[in-house]
Amino acid sequence: MVSNLVEDHSKKEEQVEFYWTGHPFVDAGLAAILLIAGKSKPEELTDKDIEKVINFASELYATKEWSSSYIHGMIFPNSGILMVNPSMSKKRSPKAIAENLWSILEEFKVNNKDSPKCVLCGRFPPYMKKEVYLSVFPLLGTGGVPNFFHSGNTRGADICAHCVFLVQFMPLSSYRLSRVLIIHAYPYELTIELSKGAVEDVKMSKLASQARGFRRPENFLFHLVGEITRKIERDGFWENASVTLYYFICNNQNQLLDVIHVPTPVLRFVAYVNHVDPVGWKRIVSMGWREQPDENKFEELERERSNAVYSRLLNNESILSYFYNSKERRVNASWNLLAFYCKEVIGLDKEALEFIKSVGDRIVETVERLQDHKLDDEIRSLERAEKLYQFEAFFIRVEKLRQNLSIENPLMSFDEFARILTAYGEDINISWRTVKNLLLFRIYEKLHDRLMKFAKSEKIEELGVEENEYAIYGGGVE
Ligand SMILES: [Zn+2]
Known part of the structure; x- marks a missing residue:
């Protein structure tokens, strides 16, 4: 010095x-x-x-x-x-x-x-x-x-x-991407923690921090949150945290600013998954890109490409359909992780979640008695239900199956049926599609092996992951 x-x-x-x-x-x-x-x-x-x-x-x-x-x-x-x-x-x-x-x-x-x-x-x-x-x-x-x-x-x-x-x-x-990234957070201790990497890079290289080659500010933030959580291992570190990204450029030609606020429940969720199931989280995030990356490719995509899971989290949109892979009919994480997400981020109460889970178990109890190709048919009809009446028809078929198979109790009471179809329909996030995603998750969790045994010869149409691009914030640049 x-x-x-x-x-x-x-x-x-x-x-x-x-x-x-x-x-x-x-x-x-x-x-x-x-x-x-x-x-x-x-x-x-x-x-x-x-x-x-x-x-x-x-x-x-x-x-x-x-x-x-x-x-x-x-x-x-x-x-x-x-x-x-x-x-x-x-x-x-x-x-x-x-x-x-x-x-x-x-x-x-x-x-x-x-x-x-x-x-x-x-x-x-x-x-x-x-x-x-x-x-x-x-x-x-x-x-x-x-x-x-x-x-x-x-x-x-x-x-x-x-x-x-x-x-x-x-x-x-600050971090130098194609614009300048400032990460501002409260408590201020977090501002220091999230800026530490930049100052360390400056000390080492005498140049502005390049954010380790990340080109998307939100990807970098999610990466940092995971890293800091795994390092700190302290409960409640993100509990009441507020984090906002300021992504700007100010020169004689342009003065641009994007403000990306990270919802606190999302921070808590991302911290939780990094603690509890980092591998499952990686599988969920991987589904946010069109191509499914292997280990090396993951890091490259994480640095460079916008990710639908991140964008949806920042836009308060549901990521439930990313918890399972309908192509391979398997779940990407445990039911507990799904439950944490539903409770913390979507705001679904515990009782509602338990109810949907129990309906899922009753469906499994019914369809698992079917022969492989019949089982496949039934689950496929649920996967393909894009309209409410198709969703309704699925339950009626399962109820008929129970009767034919002489299973003692009905699938659902009338009240339960009404509740599953309409009670979660007010909020766009907690609609019958939420219920459908939760049911599919439970079914894949329980019946993956049998479903895949049959599906090996069949090509299953991809469901769940939408293919459109997600804008994260207005006027962002690549
Ligand atoms: Zn002043």
Whole structure:
């Protein structure tokens, strides 16, 4: 590491305090500072830490790799503070950048009680030394429209020196895909955990983190969640977590932002499966691509291709049909995992689930007495039921079978029949198709071997996995 670029600052300044703000870009900068300083809380930061981080960042930012293609090209176009404006290339040096960063910190001390407060942290008066547009803070607008800010401040957004300072370090904890990825999470401990990989890559390679070659932000996130869960092995780590991905680019040509919020039940579910049944989870995820990957291909697809299971989870759409493979008539995971998903993500109550399971068991008890080809016929009619009346007809046939086979109790009472057809029909996620998926799951779980024995010679039409592409978020790029 370089020696102090600007030696006397830490001595003459008083201790500066930093805060989490809830703003993803500012918090990303704070996470970078904490990770480089090896601290976990902002109040633990000392002036020595800040000096170390300013020196670390300035050394990198002065290099061409950071300055032109990343900072100027994707985050802070024409930034004067970080000296990325092409006209400044001759004057650019670690020392000059460090001086600029220190000078923001000096502004930090100005605290006029009467002035309006920062719109991001609400603590300090706006930074006045520079106009605050997208060169200073990403995605703020170019300054070409002075009335852009509701405060009517023609000098740009009301953002304080604290927040302007912190955001300058955001490039260190961001991931560089085809855009810039910031992972913001609450509790803030999670923001640090999810940014750690980026800062570690920067320390190792002196370049921005490439997110290990991932090209899809949501795939990368799901991968990280699995990895962190397996590493931490602590119950409840994701319990009340809130995670949001900010996938953006800010340069002179484009200012684009996609916000991808990860529903908390989905986080809990993905953490749970990574604990309980990582192999089953891999099988489920594999079905989200058109081609079924082998072990090596899985990693490649995971890095590069959008996955229907991930997209559906992020869009609050059911992934029940991915829990089984109807082509091979086998289940991809255990009933317990399915039950956890139904309870946590779909919101199906335990009693309803137990009821559907018991109906599934009664169907199995009936059809398993049939000869192979008859058994195959019956299950196929359930697989192919695309309309409610076809679904109804299946139960009536099974009931007739029970009578013919002299099985003592009826398949269902009238009330149960009404319940299975209509009681879960209000919500698009919990409709009769949900029931159908659960029943098929139970049947495959119990009768896979017999069904496959017969099916070997037959080609079974693929059901369940829809072939259309899923948009994850508006206007995403490949
Ligand atoms: Zn602020």
